[in-house]
Amino acid sequence: MTTVQLGYDSGMEPIRIDGVTPSAELRRGLAGQTVLLAFSRGKDSLAAWLALRDAGVTVIPYHLYLIPGLSWVEESLAYYEQWFATPIINLPHPSLYRWLRNLMFQPPERCRVIEAARIQVPDYATINAMLREHYQLPEDAWVCDGVRAADSPNRRTAIASYGPVNQQIRTMKVVWDWRKQHVYDTVNIAGVKLPPDYALFQRSFDGLDRRFLGPIRRTYPDDYARILEWFPLADLELYRAAL
């Protein structure tokens, strides 16, 4: 296994919050274990994967898609599977179920069909439990993610209040104290590419608002058409921008 020189070690101080365990210590505690990783294809979850790998943790990544079959999403997943030599299971995101159940961007004639499907929105705890069972992991196997305190004030507040570890649902924020530079340094030094999302949206694809739909329509018209198959009125996002 090739280890990378983590950005964490590049000299910049991580975020420190009194009483909160540094992420390096969390990762050391996971050494030798097998964990699930919520892999969004975003830079933070990518950095989390690299950091866990460097700490000697066996990572089983999973990705949750918002729309089935978007070309650039599928292609980037294939790239990461090859780069890490690890399969990435790909399942529907709870948001997809929630959007459908809430009749988001749905014309009237579809309501009856969606209501007949009696869509249930799975929560993350349920998904994680299914994945643990699928991979025959113990019920208390950790599910790691790349959520960082520096993402937003809300997240910093949440981590300061509740910490980066949830013992009840067994989740752990394994790079919670990294700054943006740590993330980019780690990704760059490893030589792994960010997904096309960053060139298109400056972030990973995570919604049906105009930040995403405009660039998708320009760059991936077939994928835009695919999105409209699921959410036919999503083009209102572009229509309303001109009002």
Added chain:
Amino acid sequence: MPLSDAARALLKGLRQQAAPEPDPEPVVTEPDPLEPDPEPEPVEPKGRGGFRDRAKREEERFRLATDSEYWVAFCFRTPAAPAAFAAALALPVTGRYVSGPALASATAATKADKTARAAQMLTARSTRGTDVTAQLSAKPAPDPIGHLPGVTADLEADADAEMTALLAALTAPGDPEPVSLYDSPHWLLACWPHRDAKDAWLTASGLEVLGDKYLDGHQAARMLGLNPKEG
């Protein structure tokens, strides 16, 4: 809900965008453990405000940028009715969409009569255009994923099968004359820049008694004092 200065600035920016396909702008995302947010990174709180105020502003900006409930669909019985409705108000139609602000201007003379609210609600409950007997005896739509086998050992395959079946049902030709008006394929959609503007119009016009998303277009026309001419 009153809007903050930050929200007004955002909405002003939305309205001033002439191009239908604006560039993305940074907004914060909902707290989702699977989808980390981008920068900027927060700094330590300084003086008045600090994290709490910033978090509140970001939450509001996020709501405004990602809210999808800023439209209403007027449902009709016949294919010609949506165009007739728009024509009665001299509204230009783009595809099947009309501008909410233009609709508001065209119906500005129609003010909700608060004293007649009870009568309006009764009107809204009337069943014009709907065969009640047929509706009560109608069979529910078949569950589009009910025929699938239960959970197997292959999670991905199970999910794929579910999504494939669901999409097939969603894209299958619909009933051109459904029992319920609200399942009709004959509709006209009015779109506002944001939900608050839509809600304000529904309240001002009195049409809030019809709902806030899928509305009976025939009832709406009657309450607005319109007499649409079909064909």
